[in-house]
Amino acid sequence: MSDFLHVLTDHWSLFGEGFGNTVKLFLIAAVGCLILGVLLGAFRVSPIPALRWFGATYVNIVRNTPLTLVFAFLVFAAPKLDVNFDYFTAAAVALTVYTSAFICEVVRSGVNTVAPGQAEAARALGLSFAQVLTEVVLPQALRAMVPPLMSVLIAMLKNTTVAAGFSVVEAGAIPSYMAEFGEPQFYVLLWIVIGFLVLIAPLVVLQRFLERKLAVAR
Amino acid sequence: MGMKRVAVFATAAAFAFTLTACGKEGTPTASGDSNASGAAPVSDTCQSSGTTFTADSAAAVAGSTTFDKIKSAGKVVVGVKFDQPNLGYKDTSGTRCGFDIEIAQYIASKLGVDKAKIEYKEIPSANRETAIKGGEIDYYVGTYSITDKRKADVAFAGPYFVAGQDLLVRKDESAITGKDTLKGKKVCSATGSTPIQRVKDEKLTEPENIVEFKTYSECVSQLLDKKVDAVTTDDAILKGYAAQNPADLKVVGQPFSEEKYGIGLPHDDKALRDFVNNQLEAAFKDGTWKKIYDGTLGKSGSPATTPTLERY
Amino acid sequence: MSSSVLYDLPGPRGKRRNVIIGILATAGIVALIGWVIYRFNATGQFEYRRWAQFEYQAVQTELLNGLVGTLKAAGIATVLALLFGAIFAAGRLSDHRFLRAPSTAVVELFRAIPLLILIFFGYYVPLQYGWSISNLWALVVGLTLYNGSVLAEIFRAGVNAVPRGQSEAAYAIGLRKGQVLRMILLPQAVRSMLPAIVSQIVVLLKDTALGFIITYPELLTVGKTIGGRLAFGFPYVPAYLVVAAIYIGICGMLSIFAWWLQRRLTRVRTTAAKPLPVNDVDRQV
Numbered sequence: 001m002s003d004f005l006h007v008l009t010d011h012w013s014l015f016g017e018g019f020g021n022t023v024k025l026f027l028i029a030a031v032g033c034l035i036l037g038v039l040l041g042a043f044r045v046s047p048i049p050a051l052r053w054f055g056a057t058y059v060n061i062v063r064n065t066p067l068t069l070v071f072a073f074l075v076f077a078a079p080k081l082d083v084n085f086d087y088f089t090a091a092a093v094a095l096t097v098y099t100s101a102f103i104c105e106v107v108r109s110g111v112n113t114v115a116p117g118q119a120e121a122a123r124a125l126g127l128s129f130a131q132v133l134t135e136v137v138l139p140q141a142l143r144a145m146v147p148p149l150m151s152v153l154i155a156m157l158k159n160t161t162v163a164a165g166f167s168v169v170e171a172g173a174i175p176s177y178m179a180e181f182g183e184p185q186f187y188v189l190l191w192i193v194i195g196f197l198v199l200i201a202p203l204v205v206l207q208r209f210l211e212r213k214l215a216v217a218r
Numbered sequence: 219m220g221m222k223r224v225a226v227f228a229t230a231a232a233f234a235f236t237l238t239a240c241g242k243e244g245t246p247t248a249s250g251d252s253n254a255s256g257a258a259p260v261s262d263t264c265q266s267s268g269t270t271f272t273a274d275s276a277a278a279v280a281g282s283t284t285f286d287k288i289k290s291a292g293k294v295v296v297g298v299k300f301d302q303p304n305l306g307y308k309d310t311s312g313t314r315c316g317f318d319i320e321i322a323q324y325i326a327s328k329l330g331v332d333k334a335k336i337e338y339k340e341i342p343s344a345n346r347e348t349a350i351k352g353g354e355i356d357y358y359v360g361t362y363s364i365t366d367k368r369k370a371d372v373a374f375a376g377p378y379f380v381a382g383q384d385l386l387v388r389k390d391e392s393a394i395t396g397k398d399t400l401k402g403k404k405v406c407s408a409t410g411s412t413p414i415q416r417v418k419d420e421k422l423t424e425p426e427n428i429v430e431f432k433t434y435s436e437c438v439s440q441l442l443d444k445k446v447d448a449v450t451t452d453d454a455i456l457k458g459y460a461a462q463n464p465a466d467l468k469v470v471g472q473p474f475s476e477e478k479y480g481i482g483l484p485h486d487d488k489a490l491r492d493f494v495n496n497q498l499e500a501a502f503k504d505g506t507w508k509k510i511y512d513g514t515l516g517k518s519g520s521p522a523t524t525p526t527l528e529r530y
Numbered sequence: 531m532s533s534s535v536l537y538d539l540p541g542p543r544g545k546r547r548n549v550i551i552g553i554l555a556t557a558g559i560v561a562l563i564g565w566v567i568y569r570f571n572a573t574g575q576f577e578y579r580r581w582a583q584f585e586y587q588a589v590q591t592e593l594l595n596g597l598v599g600t601l602k603a604a605g606i607a608t609v610l611a612l613l614f615g616a617i618f619a620a621g622r623l624s625d626h627r628f629l630r631a632p633s634t635a636v637v638e639l640f641r642a643i644p645l646l647i648l649i650f651f652g653y654y655v656p657l658q659y660g661w662s663i664s665n666l667w668a669l670v671v672g673l674t675l676y677n678g679s680v681l682a683e684i685f686r687a688g689v690n691a692v693p694r695g696q697s698e699a700a701y702a703i704g705l706r707k708g709q710v711l712r713m714i715l716l717p718q719a720v721r722s723m724l725p726a727i728v729s730q731i732v733v734l735l736k737d738t739a740l741g742f743i744i745t746y747p748e749l750l751t752v753g754k755t756i757g758g759r760l761a762f763g764f765p766y767v768p769a770y771l772v773v774a775a776i777y778i779g780i781c782g783m784l785s786i787f788a789w790w791l792q793r794r795l796t797r798v799r800t801t802a803a804k805p806l807p808v809n810d811v812d813r814q815v
Contacts, residue, residue: 047537047548050555063814064732064781065774066739069750073774076436076757077766079443081569086445087429102815111536123538137536155815158644165743167429175650176409176430179344185654193643200642262761301758310759312588342745345665348657354664432745435758442764462760 007178007187014177019195021170025091025160026199030153032096037103044108055104062101067162070094075166091163091170099156106152110145111137143214150207154200171195264307264315267513269506271323277330282489284356285329294331296322297341297349297358297482301435303458304518306360314338317454317514318479321378322359324506325481328497342432344410347371350482357494358482361455363412364528373487374480375494377525378507379515381452382473383413386459388441389468394448396472397422403447404429406437413451416475434459442466452477457518478525495529502527570767580765583756584772596752597776603666603748604735607673611734612727614678619685625707633682640679646740648672653744665746669738677734684730684806688723689715691803721795722803728788729808732781739777749773 008015043055062070074090085093114137122136161172169177171192178188279285288294298319299306306318319338326336341349346362349355350372361381364374387394394403400422406429407414414430417423429446431437437449438459449456453473460467481498483491501507502524511522540548570576583589621633640648649672656663663671692715700714742750750773757769788808795805 045536047540048552048555050552050559054555054559060782061778064736064778064785066736066750066777068739068742069753069770069774069777072742072750072754073766073770076439076754077770079440079445080764080767081573081575083569084443084445099815119536120538129537133536152815158642159815161644161646162740162743164646167431172644172646172650175654176344179410179654180415185650185658189647189651189654192647196644196647197642262759300755303760310583310586310589310762312591340747345745352664433754433758435760436754438760439758439764439766459760 003184004187004190007183008191011174011178011181011183014174015191015195017169018171018174019199021088021168022157022160022172023199025088025095025163025168025170026157028092029095029099029156029160032092033099033103033156036096036100038107040100040104041107041111044104045111055108059101059104062098065098067094067098067159068165070098071162071166087163087167091160091166091168094163095156095159099152099159102152102155103149106145106148110141110148113144114140146210146214147207150203150210154203154207157199157203158196262309263311264309264313265513266315267320267510269320269324269509269513271320271327271333273327273332274330277328279329279489279493282487282493284484284487284490285493287353288329288331288356292331293335293337294326294329294357295337295339295355296326297346297355297360298322298338299360300338300340301433302361302455303462304514305455305458307458308340315514317379317510318359318361320510320514321481322357324501324510325357325359325494325497328493342410343408344432346482350484353484357490361452361477362480362482363452363477364480365412368482371485373483373485373491375483375491376480376498377478377528378481378498379454379479380523380525381454381477381479383416383450383475383477384453384456384473385470386438386441386449386451386456386467387447387470388444389466391447391468394470396470397474400448403427404445406431406440406446406449407451408432408434408437411451412477413475417450438467454515454518458515461518478528492529495527499527574763575767577763580763580768583759583762583765584768589756592752592756593749593772593776596747596749596773599666599741599746599748599751600735600738603669603673603738603741603746604731606666607670607677607734607738608731610670610674611678611681614674615681615685618679618682619689622682622686623689637679637682640675641683643676645672645676645737646743648675649740649744665741665744668744669741669746672740673734673737677730677737680730680733681727684723684726685719687806688719688726688803691722691806692718693802696802718803722805725788725792725795725808726806728784728791729814732784732788733814735781735784736777749776 040055040058043051044059046052071091071094074085074094075087078085078090118136118140119132122132127135160170163170164172164176174192175185175188178185277285298314300308300314302316302318305316306314307316308314323333323336326333339349339355341355341358341360346358346360347368350358358372362368362374364377368374383397385394385397385400393399397420400417401424403423404427405417405423407417409430409432414428417428418425429437429440431440434449434451434455437446440446441449442463448470449459453469453471456469460469481494483494498507501510507524508522516522537544574580618633618637621629622637624630624633649669652663652668652671653665656668689711696714696718697710700710705713738748739750741748742754745751753769753773754766757764757766759765792805792808
């Protein structure tokens, strides 16, 4: 047991740096993929065929591509195209590019859960497009979107570990450092699991809270 | 539907060339057309030193479990590297060549295994001990430095070559002239390798400037892309890269360590270790070692000093 | 085109506006594609020497071996994950608390751990105790634990999707618990969850690419080898594009198969259970 504690206390700074970067990466990528994802989602439900095509193509390509490949492309191939990021930025961009495809799908299916009659009725009352959107459609769509949106973000938090393979010192990179120190990996990995449970817990609580708050009768 | 079209097209494209056996044989000769970095690359084709290894049909190693395994399997599984020019390299035709490869072939022939019966496994630096301990490979020949820490897990025959840690930089680099000029520079090496450990131990650069990848070729790519400023590992390896791209790369030439390359063997197989040491000694004496060296590593410009065996 | 909730059929002014936005959007997309092609050209990605490798049999064999590595890991992990999922779904559906509680704990825990960390458990921990495990099995262990837990949830949802009346009726005619499950619930549940299972296999197949990080020789690792050849000017761009095309091809076909199953099952209702959603987005990230 004391061995188990020592793994953490002896390498406090490594764990701190690792999880610190994980949180940083998560927050930056979360903002990025929400913006890009909502934009793509808007494309997919827009009346413009070209935009719908673009949104659909993006989603179908990214969804069938492994995240690790997106990372590898940005780190090794992008510099060959004179597109240069430092390793942390490359990781944030990879997570953003990948996760926004899923956010896009959440947005699209969220909007589609609203019965067309709702907007038709609103238009019949003479509400403008902006009013229909903000007063009628979005309040209902958001309700359907929030739980899956939170799930996608939780999944993205777990996915930050992939950056370990691409020279970013985040939580997933801790084991390879510990291997050099010769620390018992089982304990190291248990601490990482605990770390992730601690990070995920508030997100789950938030998800439940929002779900309850938004679960107003339709 | 968009998705369908994309998928069908991509699949068709992918299978068109993986499944149809329409490929050319041999290796493409890389032509010297202009590229962004302005270099005319050298051919990728493997060339052996021309040394012939005849399998010793009377080979016997009394008391070696590994040898018994090799004998009953009729083949030997050797761990190697695949991306180190003139050391352990695999060209696009699948041919392997280099100093380490020929040393591996020489040892195999002495174990009574024909060249055609050697099965190569590409094992990255970080996985070498596991592969030997787990019996995934029979022995390992791939710029494997003999260290006390590793001796706890595996046994070493040799050394069969002595290299030194050095730095590979871009041709136009003037600020980096040796190990003490690395502060504030991004330094890249392979995860789990001795060179990266030395950079950390001696604090040659700040921790946030250390970049690690699985293989050295990834580091070299990042060096050419100006994502890192130096690649550090043994000069023997670095000279191979510099020889492949002399227009863009150079080796600093101030080695700051002594890396003794050994053949990694199962920890408890002393019989095999003694046998391999004897064979290496014979190769040093009868000129085989020199011949292999001249035809491979010598082309990168490393000095030829026959090492002294360290039996233990 | 399905009618959207957001807008009516456009009138003459709306049509004109949409045409203008459409033209602008098309121009934007064309410009984006043009910029990508320009970048490719400016950095010499279309040069013959960067693609020359792919003409050669040895390189094609390399790719094929990578693909086999990927499919092997995915195949073994799929079988084991289905097994794992079935066992723990049965545990969660059990009437006994002592089976239900631990099954729930296991499934919830493994779903919360990043897959890469699960793979590291299979990779580093045996090393610590001096056992040998190949990186194929380290990868398979991770994929099995994670996807098995997700599949357990799919199985549970599938069985729960069969209307209660079905099992009530079965109990009423005197069938025992095992019989109800085997003869009434499972046949219907399997049909309803088949598309979701196929789409989870797509997720699993994609995740084999994490083998790259523990250097298991799968498709992406081979892409790195091909791209890492200095003599061909580090053709990472062509190599990864080819690898991506293979992944997209295979995963795309499986996804289409899942959708086809879904449509067929919705049309031909041979089960009282509603099909589970194919695209439960949060499972797939």
